[in-house]
Amino acid sequence: MKITKILNNNAVVVLDNEREKIAIGSGVAFNKKRNDIVNLDRIEKIFVMRENDKLQQLLSRIPEEHFTISEEIISYAEEYIGGKLNEHIHIVLTDHVSFAIERLKDGIQLNNKLLNEIKILYRREFEIGLWAIQHIKERCQVEMPEDEAAYIALHIHTMKLQGGDLHQTLKQTTIIRDMVQIIQKKLNIHLEESDISYHRLITHLRFALTRMNHYELHTMDEEMLVMIKKKFPYSYNCAVEVTKELKKLHGIDLPDHELGYIAVHIERLRKQ
Structure with missing residues (x-):
């Protein structure tokens, strides 16, 4: 294999x-120039x-260490989830990690x-994100907040082969956040993130939106629906108000x- 371009050391x-490839390795370009034979060892x-x-x-614009760290995070993530990530992860995660490190060094933190x-x-992806920010701390001495672990988690999720795209994931997560905030406001309560009811609510809202996006039915028995309306009139009316707000904010009409x-x-939640 002949070297056609040196990106960094x-x-x-x-x-x-006759196919262009990118070879990565410690010191692979040391004392090398264009047209030299690369040391396979x-x-x-x-x-x-596709995005070479x-x-x-x-690679030519960021510190070499940032790419190495990102590759270590990707390797950990693939081992953790037991599968390969979309090849685009090598670009998007490296770009994000490098920018985040430089930004935090400058004292700029994004909530x-x-x-x-x-x-x-995205619990498993968030656990990967927590590992990643600890790894970055050990390698770069840059302290990252959990907010960055969450950003990394989103990239990992959307780069899973069945993960979907980042825009859609962000949109769905934003909708769920808005619905939870509306429910809290209607009930005049504050839900703790550690509360099991909070987890149940968010999980259900996520699946409700997913079913709508994929035109899947999760039909409740009509008699059961009538019973809920009679037995829990306040809660049902609250659900109606939530969906009205949802339609106003995001144009979504739940069945x-x-x-x-x-x-x-x-x-x-009311009983609690």
Whole structure:
């Protein structure tokens, strides 16, 4: 494999069987120049990506350590979830991690308004995020808040092969946060994130939205719905008000059977 471009001391672009690849390894470019043969013993990873140009640009602009740290996080994540992530993760996570490190060094911290929801909806990914910020602290001596663990968790989730796209994930999580805030306001209560009822409510709202997005039915028996309306009139009316606000804010209209399920969750919260 011949070197066609040196990106940094640990990354080079090579030509292998007339195909361009990115070779990564400690000191792989040491004392090398264009058209030299790469030392195969130094290569740790080879990337053959649709987005090679973007990765090349990124590697030439960020500190080498940031890419190494991101790759270690990706390797940990894939082992933790037991599967491969979309190849785009090598670009989006590296870009995010590098920017976050530099930003925090400058004393700029971004709050994640969806932190509590992400902790519950994407628990395993958030655990990866917690490992990642601890790893970054050990490697770079940069203290990262849990908000950054949540941002990393979103990237991991959306780069899972069945994870969906980041925009849709953020939209759904924002909708759930808004619904929880509306319910708290209607009931004049504050839900603690550690409360099991809070977890149940968020989990149900997530599945309700997912079912709508995939046109899946979760039909409640009509007699059961009538019973809920009679037995829990206040909670059902509260559910109706929540869906009105939801439609106003996000243009989403939940079907009656979902109102029944939400009413049951609201009644449980009221009793507490």
